[in-house]
Amino acid sequence: MISGKFAITTHILTLLTKFPNDYLSSEFIAGSINLNPVLVRKEIANLKAHHIVESKEGKNGGTKLAVDASKITLKEIFEMTFENINLGYAKNQPNPDCPVGKKINQNLSSLYADMNQKVSLQLEGITLEDFSNQF
Amino acid sequence: MISGKFAITTHILTLLTKFPNDYLSSEFIAGSINLNPVLVRKEIANLKAHHIVESKEGKNGGTKLAVDASKITLKEIFEMTFENINLGYAKNQPNPDCPVGKKINQNLSSLYADMNQKVSLQLEGITLEDFSNQF
C-alpha cells in the first residue's frame, strides 16, 4: 500500500495555485480532497517546513503559496512526500550466509536508484503551474 | 508501505537461476529470504500461474525455473508482482463539485502512466540472467 501523501500534497498545492491571492482554510481544502482537516494541516506543516507555503493563524487565517507555482516542480513535491521510488524490500534481514541473501538488498537498491533518476527527470520537467493548468 | 512481493519474487528467481538443475524447497528458499515458507509458496504459486517456474510435490520436491533466465526480464517480474508504479492516490473519492477534486485522479493517473513507461523501459532491458550475474 502506498500512502496518499504525494497525491494529497499535490492536491493542496493545486488548490493554492488556483487561488494564489487567498488564504485557504484547512477545512476548505479538506472538503475538496474529502479528507480530515487535521491531516491537511499536517501536510501543510510539511510544506511550511520546506518554505513552499505560508500560513496565517486566527480568524480568516489559512494557507497560501509562498513561491510562484512556476518555480516549483513535481520533483520537489515528490521529494518532500516520498523520498524515493522503489519496488520494495523483503521485511526481514535476508540470510547473510547465502550469497544471494547477502547482496540482494544492495542489488535492488542500485536498481531502484536508476529508477529514481528516470522518474526524477520526468518530474523535474513539470512545474506546479503546468500541472495546475490541466484543470 | 510497499509490500515486499517484487523483492521476494526476484530473490526466489535469483536462487532458482543459481541452481537451474535443482528443485529448491520452499524451506530452503525461505531460509535465504528469512521469510515464512508459506509465503514463499504463495509467491511461487503466482510464478507458476505465469508459467515461469514448475514445482514437484512430495519428497525431494520443490521448484525450478521453467524458462531460461535469459528469457525473463525484470519487467515481467514487476508486472507479476506490482501492476504499475505510482505515487499513490488519496484514499477517499475527492469532491466532484470542485474542479480540482473532479480531475485530480485523472491527472495523477496520466502522470503515473508516463512514469510506468519509463520504468518499464528500464526493467525491460534487464534479464533475470543479468540480475543474477551480479551475485
Place this chain on the structure above:
DNA sequence: CATACTGTAATAAAATATATTACAAATGTA
C-alpha cells in the same frame, strides 16, 4: 470578547502485510 482559524498531541479505527498453524494430497524411499 466571541468567533474562526492554526498547531499539535493523543488516541482510535481501518487497511494492509506478514506470520503461524493446520492439514490434505503427492511422491520418493526404506
Place this chain on the structure above:
DNA sequence: TACATTTGTAATATATTTTATTACAGTATG
C-alpha cells in the same frame, strides 16, 4: 506398505502503516 518430506491452500493471528477523530491551547479578526 509405511514413513518421511514436500507442495498447496485455507484459516486465523499478529504487526505495521495509514487514515480518522477528539481535544484543546494559542492566535488573529472584527
